[in-house]
Amino acid sequence: MPQVSVIIPTRNRANLLAEAIESVLNQTYSDFELVIVDDGSTDHTAEVVTAFRDQRIVYCKQEKQERGAARNKGVALSQGEFITFLDDDDWYMPRKLEIQVRELRANPDVGIVIGGWDRVKESGELVRSERPWLHHPKPALQDWLFAAMAHVAAVMIRRSWFERVGGFNHILEQSEDTYFWFRLAQERCPVAWVKEMVFRQRIHGSNSVRNLQHVKKGKVSMLETIFADPNISTHLGMSKENAFARVYMGFACLQYAANLPEDAKADLAYAVELDPSLLLNNADRLFEIVAAYAWNHLTDDPIVFTNRVFSNLPEKLSDLQKHRRAAVARTWIVGAFRSYQYKDMGKVRNNVFRAFAADPSSLLNRGLISILVRSLINSDQLSRA
Known part of the structure; x- marks a missing residue:
């Protein structure tokens, strides 16, 4: 049984998905499985995934739902004690899993660890580095609703805590991740900051x-x-x-x-x-x-x-x-x-x-x-x- 489960929900991002997958497969830490949930893609996503021929990859295609439901499906299919996520257009830093696994192993009482991340343009040019621990070293409950202190790819969570709060509320489209952090905080899940950049987030022009x-x-x-x-x-x-x-x-x-x-x-x-x-x-x-x-x-x-x-x-x-x-x-x-x-x-x-x-x-x-x-x-x- 792998120690870590990486979940990637995807839909019609075949042109970007390979880079995300490669960033997981090239991690310095190797005891993981990669669960890819194809949420109703109509492009050649399946061909992109199967081309990797890596036994650590689990691929599942489902009818179109939403990203919260796709993440929950991925967790349900996974086996790891530690769970982390990646969006199909982003990519991990090479030591992301190693750093966060080490932190969780060293601190058995901690339920979730959160790192920093770089926001980059579609060209890869750095826009800004996010270091939430600088602004919220000891976040209050309200902060989890309004301060955008975490991103799903910046965290690693124990399966026991994921199950305790019931996973993502997929009905809350566009806010399911914020509500997830809020529920963890409300349940007093112990949090630890990993003060390193653990992934890169691609910024799209979506402010329509x-x-x-x-x-x-x-x-x-x-x-x-x-x-x-x-x-x-x-x-x-x-x-x-x-x-x-x-x-x-x-x-x-x-x-x-x-x-x-x-x-x-x-x-x-x-x-x-x-x-x-x-x-x-x-x-x-x-x-x-x-x-x-x-x-x-x-x-x-x-x-x-x-x-x-x-x-x-x-x-x-x-x-x-x-x-x-x-x-x-x-x-x-x-x-x-x-x-x-x-x-x-x-x-x-x-x-x-x-x-x-x-x-x-x-x-x-x-x-x-x-x-x-x-x-x-x-x-x-x-x-x-």
Whole structure:
């Protein structure tokens, strides 16, 4: 019986699937099986799989369902004590299995381990590296719903924990993975970070109106499921209105990034209607969310994004225009702190100075001054070395 089961659900990605399969077969750790669930493909996926002639591959074709159901099917067909996943257009780093198996073996109480990952363009060019442990070293329950701290290919989970929460809720299309992490956290599954990049995620141009509305529908459906069960929602620590406001605020930002201002304005207005506290203290929380999202991998440029928001505010929020320069400064401040977490001291200094230029009152931010001084000390030490 193999120790690890790798599950790849696939549909009509024959042109990309081979690269995903090769990244599994070329792992430095070899005690695994690879279960490929063909979810109703109409291309030559079967031929791609059978061409590998590797006894560790298990291939199953089923009628078209959805990725959550396909992942569950793969787990049902598998035997490994440890389970991990890979999407058909992504690929593992060579030591992904070795690193995560070692962590689970060394820590028997840990139920799931999570690594970092690189987001890349279809050409393979690096867009951004995700290191969730920097921003959420000890994640709260809410973080699993709203912070996108894990990707299915970045994790490895014990079969016992997968079965304990019932696998993926395939009814929650587009949000089944987020709900899965939430259920694990709600059941207090012990988590460990593996502070290495374990896979590469291929980013596609999918921010169409239709796709975004589909994703939003899935997220709303997930929250409805959570708040329909008082045994779950009471542990969340926030009201239904505030939770939905977080979702609509997030989708407003997503649609601003996709240059869909009319949809963005509608969602932003609804978020504020659900949670008026977003406007307290000169809309401090609202600006903080916008500034954080400005550095999302889906935005082409943080300042272009911030200015787009302020150029396309809902009519009832038009008075916030007077805070545009402060909001731009906030965006640079968030960028400075992100750069500090990633130990990029040159960008720390650049972002701090841009924050000062946009809003001189940024000089009153003690934390900002602190990381500026540390970045300068670090630069001086390197120049003397």
